[in-house]
Amino acid sequence: AQKVTQAQTEISVVEKEDVTLDCVYETRDTTYYLFWYKQPPSGELVFLIRRNSFDEQNEISGRYSWNFQKSTSSFNFTITASQVVDSAVYFCALTAYGQNFVFGPGTRLSVLP
Amino acid sequence: EADIYQTPRYLVIGTGKKITLECSQTMGHDKMYWYQQDPGMELHLIHYSYGVNSTEKGDLSSESTVSRIRTEHFPLTLESARPSHTSQYLCASRESGGNYGYTFGSGTRLTVV
Incomplete structure (x- = not known):
């Protein structure tokens, strides 16, 4: 069975601080895909990144970076120099071929001015 | 620009009424899903479809029903x-x-009074 854990329920930081959101997953599949989604207060889910299990290279996109480590089954997300607009709920998700997504419970990030 | 549309965006309705939440996509995707979510909380899969005339119940039991008569429409x-x-x-x-x-679509926030 697949499972995604986001141990941090809520995080609060002050603007310009760096923050890391943790994601730990469980799967027996050798080929799988990991995702991060952002859900701002308006409610829609916005796709941020997809990473397949064969690609452990870290990725950076502007102030966002992702660290994928198969050895620890983790796919952590770091926001550098956080901004108020980063305040949202962030979901990590896992899927394998032919399977539905498994979402983590989400981490609510509050960035205070 | 959204390629998946949900209407209405907000709905307040009285107990006992029949309602239909609309979802349409213009991307030709075979797979469609409905999730139920309390604001900022976990996402619960309630229905999914892998194509026309195919519907399945999700992980969370729901009293709602769905249909998939056309690829683009999943009410x-x-x-x-x-x-x-x-x-x-x-x-x-x-x-x-x-x-x-x-x-994802923008979501429908339903309030039943």
């Missing part, structure tokens, strides 16, 4: 709304044949 119906149905309902779609991410 969700509640025959008799109750206050316990108050929630946000998110529709999503996804390409088949790979492990692409979900594209």
Whole structure:
């Protein structure tokens, strides 16, 4: 069975601080895909990144970076120099071929001015 | 620009009414999904479809029903709304044949009074 854990329920930081959101997953599949989604207060889910299990290279996109480590089954997300607009709920998700997504419970990030 | 549309965006309705939440996508995706979510909380899969005339119940038991008569359309119906149905309902779609991410609609926030 697949499972995604986001141990941090809520995080609060002050603007310009760096923050890391943790994601730990469980799967027996050798080929799988990991995702991060952002859900701002308006409610829609916005796709941020997809990473397949064969690609452990870290990725950076502007102030966002992702660290994928198969050895620890983790796919952590770091926001550098956080901004108020980063305040949202962030979901990590896992899927394998032919399977539905498994979402983590989400981490609510509050960035205070 | 959204390629998956949900209407209405907000709905307040009385107990016992029948309601249909609309979801349409223009991407030709075979797979479509309905999630129920209390604001900022976990996402619960309630229905999914892998194509026309295919519908399945999700992980969370729901009194709602769905239909998939056309590829682009996946409406969700509640025959008799109750206050316990108050929630946000998110529709999503996804390409088949790979492990692409979900594209989500903006959601319908339903309040049953």
